[in-house]
Amino acid sequence: MLGAGLREALGAPALAMAATFLAFGAAVQAAGVGLGWALAASLLVYGMPGQMVLLAAIGTPGGALAAVPGAVAANARFVPMAVALAPWLGGGVRRWLALPFIAVTPWAMAMRRLPALPAPARLPWFLGFALTSWSVAGLSTAGGHALAPLLPLWVLAALLFVNPLYFGLIIAAELRAPFVRRAVLLGALAAPLGLLLPPTLALLGAGLAGGSLAFLWGRRERR
Template identity: 65%
Template sequence: MSAGAARQGAAQALGAPALAMGATFLAFGAAVAEAGLSLGWALICTGAVYGMAGQLVLLQVAAGGGAALPATIAATAANARFLPMAVAIAPLLGRAGRRWWALPFIAITPWAAGMRVLPTLPEPARLPWFLGFALASWYVALLTTAAGHLAAPHLPAELRAALLFANPLYFCLLLAADARRPGVGPALLAGVLAAPLAYGLGGAWGLPLAGLVGGTLAFLWGRWR
């Protein structure tokens, strides 16, 4: 069952999720090349950070000649949203001793797919399915980062900017499809209302703080209802 579930997860990752995520990482690879940083830097950043908000913050600091420690702190803050995501999906991944394998791969695309699919699977198949999906997604991220870095001279700046929004748009469409599920609608509305806060604060802390405010409002609304 485990091998079959892992293959099933990988197969599902290599469809629409791979196209959406690949477009975003293609643009990231091109942006790294434009900043004058190496292909190795791009691959290490994608493989280790594996979160576009944190990667873009790290790229901005590195391209400006910033120090390593502030850059690492900024990237960590930008990806702080992965902590509540990990807490939410952890109960679906089985025993605590085994689900630690999934934590390095908690990112928007695997998380969104896991939250939709894992409750429908028998418990022994859940972690293998998630690891199959997540590893396939991770390899797609690495390959498209490399492709973007190599193809940078042929990608106009406007196209790169548009490609960066492909994966967030895909994620938004998934959420919109689940808007009628309990708690999803208020969370979407709270996120929209908190978006100006992220824009106003900017920097590494804008996104996690806006998420904290929006998520808290959605939680309080659900408790009140």
């Protein structure tokens, strides 16, 4: 089952990861920061919004240290994602193997696939998918760092846009489920709220507002 997850990660998810992390690697190089820092950010933080917040702060008067709370807030979606994923990974200590890999891409695909798999196959599937995505992220970061001088800005921007496109496709493919439809509709409607908040809190604020309302809407319909 490890192999099944691995194979599934090599299609569209790998393209989305490669494009995004390639652009990140190039941005790190453009900021004059070394490959070691870029790889540590991609492989150990493994959450693009927080990585970008920290990178943008390097060289500013406050420096990267002052940006840490903002970067943490930008990646705070890890908490609800881990909560939603945990019950599908089994109850033993082995589920902690999944910890470093909980990020949007593995989470989104796992929430599609894991419910249909038998319980013993779920964690291996997730680890196969997640390890592949994580490896692609590292390799792409290194590639982007090396290729930065050759990539024009508009190409980098288009590569970064592959990430929201991919997530848009994942949620569009799942819209038949009423639970997903409600969360997506209210999340999209709550997005302008994010514009009123500090940028690092924008997504978390919109997600909390839209997601909580969608949850309450679903409970009301169940009664």
